Amino acid sequence: MATKLNPLKPIRVWLTPPGPNPWKVVFLFEELGLNYEIKSFSFADVKKKPFTDVNPNGRVPAIEDPNTGLTLWESGAIYQYIVELYDTDKRLTHEALNDRHLCNQWLHFQMSGQGPYFGQAGWFQHLHPEKIPSAIERYTAEIKRVLGVLDGALAAAKPAAGDGARWLVGGKMTFADMAFVPWDFRLAEVLLQSWDEVWEGLPHARAWHERMVELPSWKRSMEHRARLMDEQGLQWNGVPKGIETFTEYEEKIARGEQ
Ligand SMILES: N[C@@H](CCC(=O)N[C@@H](CS)C(=O)NCC(=O)O)C(=O)O
The missing domain is CATH 1.20.1050.10 (Glutathione S-transferase Yfyf (Class Pi); Chain A, domain 2)
Known part of the structure; x- marks a missing residue:
């Protein structure tokens, strides 16, 4: 069921695909059927511009809502904002x-x-x-x-x-x-x-x-994740394609190669 106030312009979600936090926000957007777009970038760039201009703390997710002019980071704050503004039927919250x-x-x-x-x-x-x-x-x-x-x-x-x-x-x-x-x-x-x-x-x-x-909303979120991980040459668990096991990946990290 779509909410009454679906944003006219898409809300932009900045994310790096591997970690769990951004998917919390995508899950909410999917469940509410909101208009949003994903700005996917590499985890290696999370502490660099242009993302640090959006979130000076260099962590994903962050959103930019052109309908209100608000830029927001910290997934909990994003949840409260989206629910307050866009869950007009209070489907995922309560009246009391x-x-x-x-x-x-x-x-x-x-x-x-x-x-x-x-x-x-x-x-x-x-x-x-x-x-x-x-x-x-x-x-x-x-x-x-x-x-x-x-x-x-x-x-x-x-x-x-x-x-x-x-x-x-x-x-x-x-x-x-x-x-x-x-x-x-x-x-x-x-x-x-x-x-x-x-x-x-x-x-x-x-x-x-x-x-x-x-829930279809979670399944769709994970389909987006799979596609965006693939786009960056990553396997589902975050290990780059071509590296067989997590142990092999850990050894590369320990040698400072990742
Ligand atoms: N409290 C933050 C945590 C966000 C967070 O730690 N995100 C991870 C990815 S899942 C991140 O950006 N890490 C960057 C880093 O460790 O430098 C939130 O809920 O939004």
Whole structure:
């Protein structure tokens, strides 16, 4: 269902395809059926002009909305802006004050508790030039703890009438649920575990995540990612084509070749 106020001019999303954060924003655009365009560039240029003129912090995503003249970075702020301005039917948020702030609470938890910790786990597991087991253990434990918090909240949530699905706030999917998908989608890779191991003891969080990745909006987002990764000569996991394994890639990074 399209929103009433679909932007007349496309909103530009700056992104580098490999990492999860930009796909959080694309997922929201796709779910709301908004008019947007992707400005894809190389991760090697994230801390360089012209992108640092858009986001001086040199991290993606960032958006430019020609309909309002606003340039915005930090995916959580982008979520709040898009939902406030363009989700006019409140399809992915709530009318009630308390519920809206509970959505914001989960979004802040995603931004401060999930994104940075999952990111550090991935960094120490794959990209850091030294293997530091205590750092890997710390961030792996934090991932499991964060997933446990989500699983507990979902276990306590009232199942929605009809399909019995559990959501974080108010019995329907909101932007707060959607925000967690891109990092959770990468968990097997970050933790180097099978999908069953990742979600062991977390049935509600697993069912919640698996419901969202079945959405056409998520599938379309991942199709865009696959195309843009391919355009930059990258495999799905971010490893350049022609390099067989992550270990081979890690060795190249350690030698300073990437
Ligand atoms: N808190 C930021 C995090 C954005 C972020 O870290 N993005 C990664 C890509 S997924 C990035 O741009 N990294 C650049 C770098 O590490 O220099 C947000 O949610 O927008």
